[in-house]
Amino acid sequence: xxxxxMSGNEAxxxxxxxxxxxxxxxxxxxxxxxxLENIGGLYRDEIYSEWSPNEKVAAExxxxxxxxxxxxxxxxxxxxxxxxxxxxxxxxxxxVNGGLVYVTADDPACHSSQNEQDNxxxxxxxxxxxxxPSDSQECKDFLKKxxxxxxxxxxxxxxxxxxxxxxxxxxxxxxxxxxxxxxxYEKHPEKYSMLPVNARKRxxxxxxxxxKLEEYSYTSDLNRVEExxxxxxxxxxxxxxxxxxxxVFGDSVSxxxxxxxxxxxxxxxxxxxxxxxxxxxxxxxxxxxENAVKTLGFTNVTGKDKLTIQGEFxxxxxxxxxxxxxxxxxxxxxGVEVPARPPVLCAGCPHRGFYYALSKQAEKFVSxxxxxxYALAVNPPLNGFDTCICMGAGxxxxxxxxxxxxxxxxxxxxxxxxxxxxxxxxxLTSLIDIVASETNAVAVILDNSITAMTGHQENPGTxxxxxxxxxxxxxxxALVKALGIDDDHLRIFDxxxxxxxxxxxxxxxQAEGPFVIITKRPCALIKxxxxxxxxxxxxxxxxxxxxxxxxxxxACPSLAFDGEKKKAYVADTANCNRCGLCIQQCKxxxxxKAGE
Amino acid sequence: MTKSIxxxxxGGQGTITTSSILAKGLxxxxxxVKMSEIHGMSQRGGTVVTQIKYGEKVYSPIIGxxxxxxxxxxxxxxxxxxxxxxxxxxxxxxxxxEIFPMPVLTGAAAYPSDAVxxxxxxxxxxxxxxxxxxxxxxxxxxAQNIVLLGALVKxxxxxxxxxxxxxxxxVPAKFAELNLxxxxxxxxx
Numbered sequence: 001x002x003x004x005x006m007s008g009n010e011a012x013x014x015x016x017x018x019x020x021x022x023x024x025x026x027x028x029x030x031x032x033x034x035x036l037e038n039i040g041g042l043y044r045d046e047i048y049s050e051w052s053p054n055e056k057v058a059a060e061x062x063x064x065x066x067x068x069x070x071x072x073x074x075x076x077x078x079x080x081x082x083x084x085x086x087x088x089x090x091x092x093x094x095x096v097n098g099g100l101v102y103v104t105a106d107d108p109a110c111h112s113s114q115n116e117q118d119n120x121x122x123x124x125x126x127x128x129x130x131x132x133p134s135d136s137q138e139c140k141d142f143l144k145k146x147x148x149x150x151x152x153x154x155x156x157x158x159x160x161x162x163x164x165x166x167x168x169x170x171x172x173x174x175x176x177x178x179x180x181x182x183x184x185y186e187k188h189p190e191k192y193s194m195l196p197v198n199a200r201k202r203x204x205x206x207x208x209x210x211x212k213l214e215e216y217s218y219t220s221d222l223n224r225v226e227e228x229x230x231x232x233x234x235x236x237x238x239x240x241x242x243x244x245x246x247x248v249f250g251d252s253v254s255x256x257x258x259x260x261x262x263x264x265x266x267x268x269x270x271x272x273x274x275x276x277x278x279x280x281x282x283x284x285x286x287x288x289x290e291n292a293v294k295t296l297g298f299t300n301v302t303g304k305d306k307l308t309i310q311g312e313f314x315x316x317x318x319x320x321x322x323x324x325x326x327x328x329x330x331x332x333x334x335g336v337e338v339p340a341r342p343p344v345l346c347a348g349c350p351h352r353g354f355y356y357a358l359s360k361q362a363e364k365f366v367s368x369x370x371x372x373x374y375a376l377a378v379n380p381p382l383n384g385f386d387t388c389i390c391m392g393a394g395x396x397x398x399x400x401x402x403x404x405x406x407x408x409x410x411x412x413x414x415x416x417x418x419x420x421x422x423x424x425x426x427x428l429t430s431l432i433d434i435v436a437s438e439t440n441a442v443a444v445i446l447d448n449s450i451t452a453m454t455g456h457q458e459n460p461g462t463x464x465x466x467x468x469x470x471x472x473x474x475x476x477x478a479l480v481k482a483l484g485i486d487d488d489h490l491r492i493f494d495x496x497x498x499x500x501x502x503x504x505x506x507x508x509x510q511a512e513g514p515f516v517i518i519t520k521r522p523c524a525l526i527k528x529x530x531x532x533x534x535x536x537x538x539x540x541x542x543x544x545x546x547x548x549x550x551x552x553x554x555a556c557p558s559l560a561f562d563g564e565k566k567k568a569y570v571a572d573t574a575n576c577n578r579c580g581l582c583i584q585q586c587k588x589x590x591x592x593k594a595g596e
Numbered sequence: 597m598t599k600s601i602x603x604x605x606x607g608g609q610g611t612i613t614t615s616s617i618l619a620k621g622l623x624x625x626x627x628x629v630k631m632s633e634i635h636g637m638s639q640r641g642g643t644v645v646t647q648i649k650y651g652e653k654v655y656s657p658i659i660g661x662x663x664x665x666x667x668x669x670x671x672x673x674x675x676x677x678x679x680x681x682x683x684x685x686x687x688x689x690x691x692x693x694e695i696f697p698m699p700v701l702t703g704a705a706a707y708p709s710d711a712v713x714x715x716x717x718x719x720x721x722x723x724x725x726x727x728x729x730x731x732x733x734x735x736x737x738x739a740q741n742i743v744l745l746g747a748l749v750k751x752x753x754x755x756x757x758x759x760x761x762x763x764x765x766x767v768p769a770k771f772a773e774l775n776l777x778x779x780x781x782x783x784x785x
Contacts, residue, residue, distance in 0.1 A: 164632060
């Protein structure tokens with residue numbers, strides 16, 4: 001079989017293919033996104049796949065496929081599982097017909113997330129089986145095993161990955177697809193209709209199944225003991241932490257590598273821990289394995305007393321924490337101040353236009369942001385918003401925030417912004433609340449025709465779907481109007497157009513009750529948009545530039561200021577796509593069109 | 597013995613393509629290889645770090661402080677930013693290309709143009725090359741990453757691997773010739 005270097009996410013996608021999976025659904029979220037991207041891109045003939053509007057919908061769609069008899073998968077980033085938690089907890093009671101796997105991609109160190117939650121804790125809470133791979137080969141092999149376990153024990157399986165498992169690449173041996181027939185759908189309301197009378201019974205059955213699964217866990221090859229003679233130390237670990245343990249200790253200690261981490265085999269843990277004077281538990285995040293070992297009565301356990309709960313590990317972190325700092329030599333470039341390189345809104349980004357306009361009327365508004373590229377507008381000089389909590393909160397928070405401002409006599413108006421994909425995700429229900437509660441606030445939908453932050457995924461507003469087929473585009477304007485927003489309380493414009501943006505924000509401030517702004521301009525990085533703008537850029541006439549720095553306030557990576565000459569200049573003509581925002585704001589007419 | 601390499605640059609410079617080609621070649625040569633990169637915000641003009649480890653058996657896919665044998669920097673100050681990764685006696689290959697970050701563009705911070713000279717005072721093994729400039733001369737600055745690939749495999753003593761075949765398999769056909777020239781240029785640096 002051929003060997004390829006694959007990311008964990010690519011390997012999970014491949015695993016779905018080989019395991020005969022029929023159905024895949026997800027909402028994009030770093031570090032999980034590439035799983036569905038690969039399924040949609042490579043295996044659309046074998047696997048139906050979709051970007052669902054949000055993780056709850058995806059989890060329910062996958063559960064429906066499973067009840068119907070298909071092998072199904074649903075993936076999300078760790079915080080996406082919070083959105084999907086409602087159906088998943090009940091899915092634990094229902095069990096499955098076709099195998100069902102939920103993939104959680106956790107993000108220790110918050111590389112691209114708002115928190116560091118450890119979703120292993122969901123497995124005992126929702127009563128799911130849980131499997132943790134440590135590299136790409138295991139991502140593929142363990143996923144296939146997950147479907148066997150799911151069907152054998154009538155349980156959804158939580159497949160828990162972390163950023164470094166998802167995004168690091170290692171060598172994978174490929175296999176063939178196993179064609180698995182769709183199981184016959186049979187009516188079982190006692191199993192799939194969770195009214196109290198059924199749920200009480202299912203809870204009993206679930207506990208019994210978990211007991212059987214724990215017995216299986218003792219013999220499962222997902223768990224592995226690497227025994228070394230003559231050592232007094234046993235290390236218990238799972239996931240990516242196993243790799244760091246091997247780097248630090250090599251073959252000098254015994255290792256219990258747990259792959260099936262819920263239900264944990266108490267027998268296996270006890271047998272292993274009893275053999276050693278010292279037990280070390282190495283795991284990122286919460287003391288999940290450590291607590292399990294301690295609950296069994298072992299006291300000779302080192303874990304979170306030395307290894308951090310916060311952030312992520314690497315070999316050095318594990319070595320220094322457990323053995324004391326080993327090498328302290330570091331090169332330093334004396335006297336070099338390295339300037340920060342924060343991520344910025346791209347040249348030509350439509351969001352810059354809206355937030356630049358808002359910054360000019362900042363004194364009138366208290367602004368709530370949301371999750372997406374536009375979250376980058378929080379940085380100076382745009383200072384676009386005060387809060388960014390989770391998907392949809394940019395709208396829902398206004399219902400409370402506007403009332404709190406009024407209660408303290410603050411005359412500023414609450415305004416919230418979120419993107420088209422976030423609107424479909426959970427902004428729609430939030431906007432319904434704004435309308436139904438007659439909240440005096442401004443809801444802004446920054447429609448750039450794509451799910452941009454996670455790397456350009458399709459959404460219900462796009463004309464194509466994940467599999468590359470044409471799909472009906474949901475009309476955001478029509479949706480908003482259907483909620484009862486009339487033309488006096490609605491503005492639709494290109495956010496680069498500063499006249500239109502100014503008028504809209506003024507009208508929004510003056511209006512009473514719910515007001516909606518929809519900005520429409522596609523992301524500058526969409527291929528067709530890039531093609532259309534190829535070669536276009538602006539030029540700055542140094543004779544007209546007076547060095548007022550006003551253009552620096554738009555914070556565009558294509559523009560720069562020469563401190564010695566006291567003139568603005570175009571730093572990157574290739575990057576600039578002449579959106580025209582800087583041209584509009586230069587009072588001296590120094591910036592003009594150039595290029596093709 | 598495992599070798600640890602860090603590729604560092606700015607979003608859009610092609611660090612990930614370079615590391616993919618490198619990984620393919622190393623696997624074909626029989627090494628165990630692991631690669632690590634962070635997706636997400638780095639696509640929006642931030643620093644991009646790609647890590648590659650190879651050897652007989654590689655466990656951790658990531659490189660900690662003081663663990664890198666070689667740092668290849670696609671941009672001048674990024675070499676300094678990545679410096680804590682370098683192991684004692686390790687080597688830095690850096691391009692002279694300057695890409696100003698937002699605080700420099702707006703005049704809020706200064707760009708340390710003498711970064712390389714200062715780096716050379718501290719680190720014995722600094723190889724300074726003009727990859728972006730060379731790529732521009734060859735016809736497209738985007739081939740900078742392949743010039744750097746040439747310089748990189750030369751540093752690692754991996755010239756026996758058929759890199760040209762892998763480049764041709766990886767880059768779009770219309771850019772193949774440019775990239776092959778870029779690779780040759782890098783090998784002489």
